[in-house]
Amino acid sequence: MSPRAVLIGPPGSGKSTVGQLLAERLGVAFRDTDADVERTAGKPVSDVFIEDGEERFRELEADAVRRALAEHDGVLSLGGGAILAEATRELLAGHPVVYLEVGLSNAVQRVGLASARPLLVLNPRSQLKKLMDARRPLYEGLATIVVTTDERDPGQIVDEIVEGLKP
Template sequence: MGPRAVLIGAPGSGKSTVGRLLAERLGVAFRDTDAEVEAAAGKPVSDIFVEDGEERFRALEAEAVRRALAEHDGVLSLGGGAVLDETTRGLLAGHRVVYLEVGLSQAVSRVGLGSARPLLVFNPRSQLKKLMDARRPVYEALAVVTVATDEREPAEVVDEIVRGLA
């Protein structure tokens, strides 16, 4: 058992949009760990960061990922920083991990510079670049399939994922 596909990537890579379409294409359910964290905490991710701190958010996130990997057999989307947790990286071994690769300019246009994303509060473009640069090697190491999303329609990305996982 386990997810048919686990989507990872930077903010703005399309994990939620592509994940929903991929799940629909495969005839399975879609699950997003950020939504699960929000449900467990009873508040948005940005409020968890502000009120409880990043450490609390990461603990909730790691538990949501652990549970989803064990229970979910559809398409799973992880928050961009979920892969920073060593235990989570270990749990992802053997799963069909798909890295949705996005360039900085596309990520900025998709996320927006006035976003409520907690790690992008000060100088969002610079912060996003730092996040992407730091996380890219982790994403690449975990992925069994990498799909570039820049200047592509979500359906095209889904087509490539389906081919890559076949």
């Protein structure tokens, strides 16, 4: 069993919105590993970060990704930082990985500056820029398809992904 598409990208790239639409278009189920982490932990991701720490969250996240890649045959959305784990990057090899690329200003608009996202506290715009700059090479290196999401309708993005998934 293998996902039809695995979506990666920074916060605000549209992984959840595009993932759900893509799953509908392909007639498959949608799964989000952040939701899996929340189910396992019994609390929101932000609470896992605050109460248990980022290290514990990353452990739960890596396990959620490993299980989802083995069990899910639909569209899978990974948390923005899931690709930081080397084991996760190795597991993604051979899967159709779609990097949803987004510019900083669009990401900021989508995420919002009063975000409850734990890695974006204090100066959210600056933190998001650092995070995006640091992760971009990893996203690009894993991607089999790169789709820019700036100033685009989710339907257009899905069209491009569907086209890119064709053999």
